[in-house]
Structure formats: structure tokens, C-alpha cells
Amino acid sequence: MNNPLVQPDPGLAIWTIITFLVLLGLLTKFAWRPLLRALEARRETIRKAMEDAQQAKLELEQLNKRSTEIIRNAHAEAETILSKSRDDADRFREEMKEKAREDAEAIVREARRRIETDTVRALRQIRNEVADLSFEIASKLLQRNLSKQDNEELVESVLKQIEAERPASLPS
């Protein structure tokens, strides 16, 4: 056993064990335990954070679903309101048209009625005036007693006179 490569040296082996055990104790206390604890704590934190994120995601999904529903309802409602107001407007327009036509008809009817009464009145007036004129002519004929030619001329002149006066005497 003179080969220095394999010379037993228990002192060195014991020094190795002592050195290693001291290092083991110190590192365990000051490095490994705190580090492993921190790793474990962080893993826990990450796990919790991920669970929270999952929860938040679910909540967000539900909120999204709800808001989608609300928006869809609002659209439907708006559609209803719009169609209803369109119907209302149509009906209102129809009513207005109807009313306008009725008004117009009433006006026309009124106008006709007034034309008729005016015409009746005018005819009556004319008739009265003709009677008056006839009376006048007859009286004049009787007063002057003229020839047949003269009579005709007279009648003619009276008629012309009536013709000339007539538009003025007619009611508007």
C-alpha cells in the first residue's frame, strides 16, 4: 500500500465527513429550507391566483352572457317600439288624409249648397225683375198705344235695357 493514490488516510475521510456535515447543517438552515419554503409558498400563490383567474373568467362569461341577453332584449324592444310607432304614424297619416278629404268634401258641399241657394235667390230676383219689367213694358205699351212696329221696337229696347242691367243685378 505504498501507492499514494490509494493510501488510506482516515483523518482526511473524517475531516471530509465533518466538513460536509457542517456545510449540510449551515446550508439547510440558511439556504435550502428558506428557498424550498419560498418555492412552495410561491407555488401556492400561483395556484390560488390561477384559481381566482378561473373564477373571474367564469364570472366574466356569465356577465357577458347576461349583457348579450340584455342587448338582445333591448334590440327586440326597440324593434317593437319602432314598428308600433310606424303603425301609429301610418294610422295617423291615414286619419289625417281621411279628415282632410272629409273637410274638403264638406267645403265643396257647402259651396254647392251656397251656389244653389244663391242661384235660387238670383232666379227669384230675376223673375221678380222680369215681372217688374213686364209690368213696366205692359204699362208703357198701354200708355203709348203705338203701332205694331213701334211695339216691337219698344219691347226690343226694353229687353236690351234689361240685358244691359242684368249682370249688375245678378248676385255674385
Add this chain to the structure above:
Amino acid sequence: MMWFTAAVQAHGAAAAHAASEKEGFNAGETIIHHIANSAEHPLIPLPEIFGIDFSVTKHVFMLWLVALLVFVVVTWMVRRHLKQGPVPSTAGSGLETVVEFVRDSIVAPNVGSKWVDTWTPLILTFFAFIFTANLIGLIPIFEVVRLMNHWVVGADSSTFLGRLLEGGTTATANFNVTAGLAIVTFLAIIVAGTRAHGFLQHWKNLVPSGLAWPIYVLLIPIELLSMFVKPFALTMRLAANMTGGHIAILAVLSLVFLFAEMARTAIAGIAVGLVISIPLAVGISALECIVVLVQAYVFTLLSAVFIGMAIHVHH
């Protein structure tokens, strides 16, 4: 290049020794001198206790240095990381990745979720300590320190400073160190089994129950042997892997001096060094970069597997 200078210096020491005996360059002696624990020149000589020499040697000093470095760096990183708050920085993420890899990919599958918090610190410390020790052995900073001492400080090896500046070593390349680490695993296996099943049941678990007695006659010695073979395998695997790379690099670099001596001119040595030794040494160093990580991982993983076997008994 630093290995190169280190080897030159080592050669200088060997040559001075050889000159007095009128001998040539002895590659084997140089390599052994470089790798072995310098028990004959301890940093702090201590008296023997029960026949065991507890002197603080180069290897013990390296163990302390590694332990100090690991403790300071890891604690500082963890402190900074914890102050950072919930969002980790780049360095913090790297730290977390390593710790979580060890916990979730090495410890948890072997010892189970019930015991993962108990054994993760041990496995993490194994990984950090062995990896750092391996890595420091790979960085030839101590050879530079040694050269600085040789040229600038000039402290003699009879003084503490001189011995301190004599150079570093790969602590895990010494099988006494790896044996110490394996003993920790050995004890951890017993503690794990005892805590999981009780003291007696742990020992009963070594062999499957309900077999005919002649089988036990065979099985009990085999299982007892296997109990010791496990840490022994850990010891030898790590030490041999760490030593092997260094010997390979030193052997390749020794070619420089062997050829210089054979041709009786330094130019031959330099030519061999530039063409063969340095490219090869660089290649082996690159390989060693992977080996230091893989061996730290293997030791760690197997320790977790052995501890897990004591907890989950499958027969």
C-alpha cells in the same frame, strides 16, 4: 496553458530532486506528486488521536475552501433571491431551476413525496459540494498561485504561508475524501430506513421475508455485502473519474519533457508540446468539463436512489 506552466514548474521541482541523484525526468513520480495528498507536509500539523492523523493537509484545506465557497455563494444567492420578491431574476431563475431539478427529478422520484422535504437538503448539498470541488480542481488557479509563490513571494515550505501557497488539488480526486462522502450516504441510508420503518424493521428489510431458511444463508451475506458495496462504488467512481482526467492531462504534458530529454534539446519538447500535448490537453480538459458535472450528478442521483431503496423496499 496553465496546466502547461504547472507541469513545467512540477518538472522544475522534480528536476531539482533528480539532479542530485543524476536521474532523468520521471513522469510517474511527477504525476503522483501532483495528485497525492501531501501528508508529509501538512499545513497545520496536529497530533494523532487513536492512531489517526488529523493534520490539516492540502486536501483538508481544499475541502474547507470548497465548503466556504459553496456556503457563501449559495447563501448569498438565496438571500438575494428571496429579497427579490415573487418575480425571480435571471440568476434567481437559474438557482430555482437547479434546486427544482434536484428536488423534482432526483429526490422526489426516488424517495417519494412523503420524504422529499427531508432528503432534498442533503442531496442538494451533495450536488453543490461535489460539483464545486470537481470544478475547482479543473481550474488551474492554484498552479498560478504556486508559480507566484515560486517567483514572487518565495515562501519556503517550512513556513505556513509557503505550504499554503504550495498549490491546490482536486479534493474529490482523493478516494479518502470520496469515502468520507460515501460514508455520509451510507449513514443516510440507515437513517432513512430507520425513520421510515423503525430500527429493527429496517434491518429486516435487507432481505425479503417468507423464504426458506437455506436461501437466507445465502442471501444475508450477499445483502450485507451489497450494503457496503454501494458506498464503495460511490467512493471509487468519483475518485477514479476525477483522478483519471488529471493523470491523462499530466501524462500528455509529460511528453514535452520526455521528448526534450530524448532529443537533448528543448526545441523538440516545445514542438511536441505545440503539436500534440496542448491540443490533446485542451481536448481532455473540455471532456473534464462535462465529467465534473456528470460525476456530481451521478453521485447525487445514486445517493438518492440508495436512500429511496431503504424507504421503498422492493423485493
